[in-house]
Amino acid sequence: MKAVQLIAAIALACSPLLVQAQAQVLRMSTTTSTENSGLLAWLLPAFEARAGIKVQVISVGTGKALELAKNGDVDVTLVHARAAEDKFVADGYGIDxxxxxxxxxxxxxxxxxxxxxxxxxxVTGAMGRIAAGGAKFISRGDASGTDVMEKSYWKLAGTLPAGSRYISAGLGMGEVLTMAAELQAYTLTDRATYSTYKAKTGLDIMVEGDPKMYNPYGIITVNPARHPGVNAKGARALTDWITSSEGQQKIATFRPAGQQLFFPSAKAR
Structure with a gap:
């Protein structure tokens, strides 16, 4: 057998194994809060060991995470912007x-x-006082779930800090917290990322406890009917696990420095 024929035969014999290996990779877009807080480093190894699937994480703002899913560049997305999530599913880009x-x-x-x-x-009264004073406010400015929520508060407050006191950073939450510390400015943040960066920034919690500051997270499988190449089976495995009693307990026991940062909310099926 000629060398070229031998190489072709080996490649043909190995191709099912290659497909199988590729199927064991799951691409997930998610928010910077799940990554920066350390939650994914806590959660995913348990899933990967149980399912035999390697999860490749792309950590961006919710808007970008949904855009990646919309384009079929990932198989599953874990985000926190309920109105945008519902529209994503209603428009046929996601399921389950x-x-x-x-x-x-x-x-x-x-x-x-x-x-x-x-x-x-x-929260809206506090935003109004920030706008009326002389302090700076750092905005994510990246169409993330946090950014969307922040802008809804400014809309309710009916005002914004004037001129250069309002800084649209276009950065992730950890970077924005660092910038706020450097500029002695205010910012809106999820509690998990704040807790992770507190020692580095020295920032204090100013406003908390308003029901409007509730921050739910959802997981969505990319619709395989729209993007046939997605790993829908792997996405279903992750979705089933993270909403199972095991996955939910794992979320509940993520307590860096003894503080619970995320609270499980999956409904029994």
Whole structure:
């Protein structure tokens, strides 16, 4: 047998194994909060060991995470912007959306608290006081779930900080918290990322406890009817596991420094 024929024969024999190996990779887009908080590093190894599937994570804002899923560049997405998630499914890009967990948003700011909002449980009132004062506010500015929520609060407040006091960063949550610390500014953040960065930034929680700051997360499989190449089987395996009693317990026991940062919310099926 000629060398070329031998190589072709080996390639043909190995191709089913190659397909099988490729099928054991799952691409997931998700938010920076799940990555920056350390949750995924805690969760995914348990799933990978049980399912024999390697999860490749792309950590971006929710808007970008859904765009990647819309284009079929990932197999599954884990995000936190319920209205956008529902539209994604209604438009036929995703299937089998399920509740996974929740936490909440907080306004973080410098200990000096120039706007005098510390201890408030009224997020829109606090945003109004920031806008009326002389302090800076750092916005994610990246169409993430946090960014969408922040802009809804400004809309309710009916105002924005003037001029250069409102900075649209276009960055992830950890980077925005770092910038807020450097500029002694306020920002809206999910509690999990804030807790992870607290020691690095020295920022304090100023506003918390408003029901409008509730922050639910959902997982959605990319619709295989629209993108036949997606690993729908792997996405279903992850969805089933993360919403199972085992996955939910794993979320509940993620307690860096003894503080629970995410709370399971999957409904029994």
């Amino acid at each position: 959306r399920r509740d996974v967990m929740y936490n909440d948003f907080v306004i973080a700011g410098p200990v000096s608290d120039p706007a005098g909002i510390k201890g408030s449980k009224d």
